[in-house]
Amino acid sequence: MEQQQPMFVSSRLRLPYGLFLAGTVLFFALSTFFVRESGSAMFDSPDETAAALFAGQFERASNFLLPSPAGMALPDSVRPRSILRTGAFLIPVGFVGFPMFAGTFAKIFGLHGVSLLILLIASGAVIVWYFLTKAMFGRHAALLSAILLLLQPAYAYYTARLWYPNVLFLSLIIFSGYFFVRALSLHQIQLPEARGVVGIEIPVASQGAAKKRLFSYLAGLFLGGALALRPSEAGWILAGFVFSALASRGAIKRLSFLFAGLGAALPLMLVVYMQYLVYGAPFSTGYASAEGVAVFSMASLLVAPFGFRLTDAVSSVFTYTAGLFWWMVLPWFLGFAAVWRRWGSGAAFFRYRMFLWLMAFFAALLWFGVYYGSWQIHDRIDGGVSIGVSFTRYFLPIYILALPIIALGLIRTARTLRAARPLVAILVVALVYFSLRSVWWGTDDSLASVRLTLARNTEVRNAILRVVAPAGVVVSDRGDKVVFPYREVMAEFRTPEALRDLREVAQAREAWYETIGDEEDIRAEEERLWKPAGLSLGEGISAGYGHTLYRINSIQ
Amino acid sequence: MNMQKEKSAWMFRTAFVTLLASYLVFSTLEEFFEGFVSRFFNLNWLLLAVLISAFPVFGATLQPSVVTSRSKGMTWLLMAISSFVTTVLIFFSADAIEIRWRMLLAAYGGLMTAAILLVLFEE
Numbered sequence: 319m320e321q322q323q324p325m326f327v328s329s330r331l332r333l334p335y336g337l338f339l340a341g342t343v344l345f346f347a348l349s350t351f352f353v354r355e356s357g358s359a360m361f362d363s364p365d366e367t368a369a370a371l372f373a374g375q376f377e378r379a380s381n382f383l384l385p386s387p388a389g390m391a392l393p394d395s396v397r398p399r400s401i402l403r404t405g406a407f408l409i410p411v412g413f414v415g416f417p418m419f420a421g422t423f424a425k426i427f428g429l430h431g432v433s434l435l436i437l438l439i440a441s442g443a444v445i446v447w448y449f450l451t452k453a454m455f456g457r458h459a460a461l462l463s464a465i466l467l468l469l470q471p472a473y474a475y476y477t478a479r480l481w482y483p484n485v486l487f488l489s490l491i492i493f494s495g496y497f498f499v500r501a502l503s504l505h506q507i508q509l510p511e512a513r514g515v516v517g518i519e520i521p522v523a524s525q526g527a528a529k530k531r532l533f534s535y536l537a538g539l540f541l542g543g544a545l546a547l548r549p550s551e552a553g554w555i556l557a558g559f560v561f562s563a564l565a566s567r568g569a570i571k572r573l574s575f576l577f578a579g580l581g582a583a584l585p586l587m588l589v590v591y592m593q594y595l596v597y598g599a600p601f602s603t604g605y606a607s608a609e610g611v612a613v614f615s616m617a618s619l620l621v622a623p624f625g626f627r628l629t630d631a632v633s634s635v636f637t638y639t640a641g642l643f644w645w646m647v648l649p650w651f652l653g654f655a656a657v658w659r660r661w662g663s664g665a666a667f668f669r670y671r672m673f674l675w676l677m678a679f680f681a682a683l684l685w686f687g688v689y690y691g692s693w694q695i696h697d698r699i700d701g702g703v704s705i706g707v708s709f710t711r712y713f714l715p716i717y718i719l720a721l722p723i724i725a726l727g728l729i730r731t732a733r734t735l736r737a738a739r740p741l742v743a744i745l746v747v748a749l750v751y752f753s754l755r756s757v758w759w760g761t762d763d764s765l766a767s768v769r770l771t772l773a774r775n776t777e778v779r780n781a782i783l784r785v786v787a788p789a790g791v792v793v794s795d796r797g798d799k800v801v802f803p804y805r806e807v808m809a810e811f812r813t814p815e816a817l818r819d820l821r822e823v824a825q826a827r828e829a830w831y832e833t834i835g836d837e838e839d840i841r842a843e844e845e846r847l848w849k850p851a852g853l854s855l856g857e858g859i860s861a862g863y864g865h866t867l868y869r870i871n872s873i874q
Numbered sequence: 875m876n877m878q879k880e881k882s883a884w885m886f887r888t889a890f891v892t893l894l895a896s897y898l899v900f901s902t903l904e905e906f907f908e909g910f911v912s913r914f915f916n917l918n919w920l921l922l923a924v925l926i927s928a929f930p931v932f933g934a935t936l937q938p939s940v941v942t943s944r945s946k947g948m949t950w951l952l953m954a955i956s957s958f959v960t961t962v963l964i965f966f967s968a969d970a971i972e973i974r975w976r977m978l979l980a981a982y983g984g985l986m987t988a989a990i991l992l993v994l995f996e997e
Binding site for chain 2: 334337338340341344345348351355458461462465466468469644645648651654655656658659660728729730731734735739740741742743744745746747748749750751752754758759767770
């Protein structure tokens, strides 16, 4: 096969590239808007609250020993969700890599600067995604799938809610993938137009040793950084690496494993050392104590830590892919049909690459379906399906692997229906509109609603702080994200041990029950739960927006 | 023989276009008025029909298109209208967002629509 020069952007394609770059800038600006307007003092989930607080702590003191709000030793059960207590200090439940990363950079840029840095990385990853997918699908499908990444609802949503590490993690994976491809010295050539819409990458003779080492080092560094953020994803990353190595048809030999290993070792060693300092063992995580499991090491997080429930897995995958983002289903199927139809007639390279990508996509469906889909998640009180439920951030790799297939579907449909272009235009308008709607204003979990909720919760918090003394304890199912870190919080209190601790606390200091339940239900709960534990509830005090405070008294 | 082939290609394409248009209209109606369509039939069957009808159409060889200044003009007009419609739709739907940011979001939607259509309609 004749090798040609790298392809340049033709004059006709300059405008879409320009629009894509302008769109990336707007994507960054809109995410910044949410981050700025929603403030940095309150978050809509305990995970975000914990990540931001521990990042701040690491920035100040280079450790994760956050002094508790009352500054004194209390029973270990007096803690909000996503945080553990050890005497008068609090430590994180989640992986320490993310707050460590954020805290380290906050020493230079400040916490607000880190927010912008994360947004910048997420926006930059979209551009890198273009270069990465160009290696597989050629410029048309790559450009389209990069534009679709800007619009992918879960990606856009969790970019704005940046104190969840998922988009940052995925961005680092994309960066790593790009440098991995560069290290294998793949080189773009363009096939004659008649052969189809895809280009092809083939290994070139050689590249300089320095370049090879640099790209290998960067691939390892970003991969190690991603793993440091979410070690629980190591299973599929390892499988993906082995899969890519086998699929590279020998080009993997071009990777400098030494330099890639050196790159990966830096962030991984830092996080392992930090885990040793915080939890007393290099491969332990805070999930051990939070789940009450004696040994819940990182190794046990690799495969099915939440068990295997086939019905739940299938239901979760279907609900949070085709069900939630239904407008992406049609173009995905069209892409699948386009690939299928070209299977027999397409060139060998086309079949090979499509086979690899589809394999990766279906493997991701299976893996994430089993791994996370088997989990019972109760993010919403009503159990509803929405973009804010954690499945959407866990399934991000599935959504992103689907994008080039969607892009191929749209391209093939547009080329087939030249005489029916208005139909293609309607399809695109619907895709853009529904994607943005689901992120920004369509549901009660969309960003506009989250912002409103945070504004209301700030009022509720102020009302609670006026009632509860600084050394008081607030007992609440979900109010920890409102009250913490301004007051001590006890989020899990329905066990006999926790109720015993609570009685002890209520005898020594103010304890309050914060709830959004009806008075009638609360009184019934008092008879059923509180009184048998030697506790009673006082008169309710409204904190606004349906929140009520009840003083918890110890019955002598 | 060729006539027969052309006729069946035309039939497949017409079926695909009709089913695709129906799916787009019905699913959009269902999104805005829940139950409006699903009370009568399951939209997933229509989606399946679109998929099945796409197979023979996508299997056909693409004919090289003839780009005239008129067709080029029509394409640009279509892109401009689509971007405008997206912008207006977003601007008037997203009233939960304050005006200056809503304008930016609407512009972003219009821009993305234009970018996608430019890539798709590039000849």
